Amino acid sequence: MKKSAKLSVLIGSLLASQVALANVENGTFESWSGSTPDDWSTIDTGISVSESTSIVRNGSSAAAITVNTGSQSSTDFRQSISVTSGETYDFSVWVYHTEGGMRARLYVDGYQGYSTAATTGQWQEISYSYTANSTTSIELGLRFYDVSGFDGSELVYVDDFEPNTDDNSDSGGGSDSGGGSDSGSCSTGNLSLTTDNYGYETSWSITDSSSSELYSGSNYSSSTTYSEDVCLEDGDYVFTINDTYGDGICCSYGSGSYNLIVDGSSVANGGSFNSAESTSFTVGSSSGGSPGGGSTDLNAYYDAAEGLTGYSLKTALYNIINGHTTQSYADIWTFYNASALDSYYENDGSILDIYSESPNGTDSYSYSSGSDQCGNYSGEGDCYNREHSFPRSWFGGAISPMNTDIHHIFATDGYVNSKRSSYPYGEVSSTTYTSSNGSKLGSGSSSLGYTGTVFEPIDEFKGDLARAYFYMATRYQNDIDGWDSNSTYADAVLDGSSDQVYEGWFLDMLKDWHNQDPVSQKELDRNEAAYSHQGNRNPFVDYPSFVAEIWGN
Structure with a gap:
């Protein structure tokens, strides 16, 4: 390990407003050329980048950034994005600290807010609302600063830059169909599904209050973990998982499980059932907003x-x-x-x-x-x-x-x-x-x-x-x-x-x-x-x- 020193990494990320047009290329890190994610550039040897498929927030990959540097200058991993004069953009990025020896600072044409260094082992979001003064290109990203406890090297995961045109509805294997809303007001969610020894027996769906099927998945491989993204407007829904043999996905023949998270809260999870299991849940204000999340008011x-x-x-x-x-x-x-x-x-x-x-x-x-x-x-x-x-x-x-x-x-x-x-x-x-x-x-x-x-x-x-x-x-x-x-x-x-x-x-x-x-x-x-x-x-x-x-x- 190197001696502790101030350090930085610049990693870009934005969520444009619904009016202004902007796009982060390869925002969920699904496309790679060797150890470099497409559309992103690294400048300094104080950082190294690799693909992570184990710790992922959205899609099937994330960027694993190893910070090992004694300098705050030119330690960047970034891209530029075009903005229009007078438009307001709500930028955001998700980071995952592993040790708590550094904090991430959002960079949007200048330095903005910080992440919480002590929040380790989970994803956290950093966001900033930016109004462009001119029609131009700006640099976007994150910069990491060491805090007490930094030992000279630390791994940070980065994922889910918004907005982006990536299609992450299928994370590799199986087949799924996606419906939902294109209005931009939906709540993001993710289904983590691990199949048992007979993955082809498993299928699932999300239906709305009119029983219309919005999302579904089937034809999965055995003993494999999948990540399926959804986006749901405010309303009532039913998640249903099926097993054609009638023994669920846990625990007689393998250790399958599922967990549907919407807006950071688990709304349906399990694995032990017979032929089918259905869970009703609500998205939006009718669910009774609360510090604890979930469906309880x-x-x-x-x-x-x-x-x-x-x-x-x-x-x-x-x-x-x-x-x-x-x-x-x-x-x-x-x-x-x-x-x-x-x-x-x-x-x-x-x-x-x-x-x-x-x-x-x-x-x-x-x-x-x-x-x-x-x-x-x-x-x-x-x-x-x-x-x-x-x-x-x-x-x-x-x-x-x-x-x-x-x-x-x-x-x-x-x-x-x-x-x-x-x-x-x-x-x-x-x-x-x-x-x-x-x-x-x-x-x-x-x-x-x-x-x-x-x-x-x-x-x-x-x-x-x-x-x-x-x-x-x-x-x-x-x-x-x-x-x-x-x-x-x-x-x-x-x-x-x-x-x-x-x-x-x-x-x-x-x-x-x-x-x-x-x-x-x-x-x-x-x-x-x-x-x-x-x-x-x-x-x-x-x-x-x-x-x-x-x-x-």
């Missing part, structure tokens, strides 16, 4: 908590999420098959295991949903299990509804799950075991305020687990005050109350984790799926500010 859902703070707010949230539908322990496997799949890192449809997932590199192993569930194990990589992030011994054992509450039960490697055991989460000072992705077991740091044995997940999932614990403190506030006597480790974490719930050292740590690892798209999608699964939501995923409003900063 969160303003209405949390209406009873409006205007409250402190423990009064916590009690109001308890009354909202209390009484969810208790599912069986076996139903957790079914939930994983549809809603614990990796659509965010490798995007390969494998089980997203928080104890083995490597956000910035290749996973040491991957699990197929259904076929690789535990079972017996003798080491890491043997199978995935149902990890009670809030250990069930703390609430007294296999007692419902806590034992099957999906909001705190994550898919994890079985062996690492057993190493974590019922130890509290914490921050390790002296490590006795490290999993393949860097999760650690060892003695707690003295600065933490607890020096007993703790398990520390990687930073990528600390916020997820903290919000699961805030959920447990709220959902079970009428019971949790007596759980501290159930085990030594429960007593180390729980303070015996129904309001604060956690000991000071643990509460402070949870708040730190919550703030340092903000809510991600995968959490939003999981929360929506959990709501469909058992009928209640995690308020701290929908409204992260609830944490400070209840427990302070």
Whole structure:
């Protein structure tokens, strides 16, 4: 690695307004000549460009940019675009940070806004509205600046420059037809489809409220992942997936799955069904706009908590999420098959295991949903299990509804799950075991305020687990005050109350984790799926500010 230095890469991207005409050539990086994407030029040796087919936002390819330079000058990957005097253009680009050691700055005839460097492992959009002063050609792009933590080299993915004339409706394999709107006001979406061992049995369609078919796909290859783009105007729709043999696409013969995302939210997903499965969803304002996305009107859902703070707010949230539908322990496997799949890192449809997932590199192993569930194990990589992030011994054992509450039960490697055991989460000072992705077991740091044995997940999932614990403190506030006597480790974490719930050292740590690892798209999608699964939501995923409003900063 080179010594950290200011660095830059210029990567162009625009979304023209509906009135003004503009076009980014090869905007979704589907056309390549060797290692260079057509219509784009590189100037400096401080960057290298290659084609990515694994981390892609739109179509079947993206640009993988490796930044390894000590200069901010002439470090460009760009193209020019024509603009017309007096016209306003709304430019945008999507980037995917892998380490968080740099931030992207949009360049539109000058330097504009930044990306969020700490948002790693997911796509984020940068946009800027530009009014041309003259009829001319301007340079468009991104420039990356190092921030604290940059080690001299970093990989960034770039995709989906708008507007463009690329046709990405078929990502290679199968056949599909696209309808939808040409008015320019539609909401963009993408269907990620992984077929099972009999891909030719699978077909799908999207129909509107008049039962008119807008999009469809069929004749797929076996055990292959496809990416199909859609664009839908405001309205009501039905997504239907079919399997001619009648056994779905997961899990008897392969590990197929599907996930339809519109405007950043999952509206239909799964894989385990019989001959067909249909999901209704709404696009637009009638879906009830909300911070959490999805189809839930969160303003209405949390209406009873409006205007409250402190423990009064916590009690109001308890009354909202209390009484969810208790599912069986076996139903957790079914939930994983549809809603614990990796659509965010490798995007390969494998089980997203928080104890083995490597956000910035290749996973040491991957699990197929259904076929690789535990079972017996003798080491890491043997199978995935149902990890009670809030250990069930703390609430007294296999007692419902806590034992099957999906909001705190994550898919994890079985062996690492057993190493974590019922130890509290914490921050390790002296490590006795490290999993393949860097999760650690060892003695707690003295600065933490607890020096007993703790398990520390990687930073990528600390916020997820903290919000699961805030959920447990709220959902079970009428019971949790007596759980501290159930085990030594429960007593180390729980303070015996129904309001604060956690000991000071643990509460402070949870708040730190919550703030340092903000809510991600995968959490939003999981929360929506959990709501469909058992009928209640995690308020701290929908409204992260609830944490400070209840427990302070």
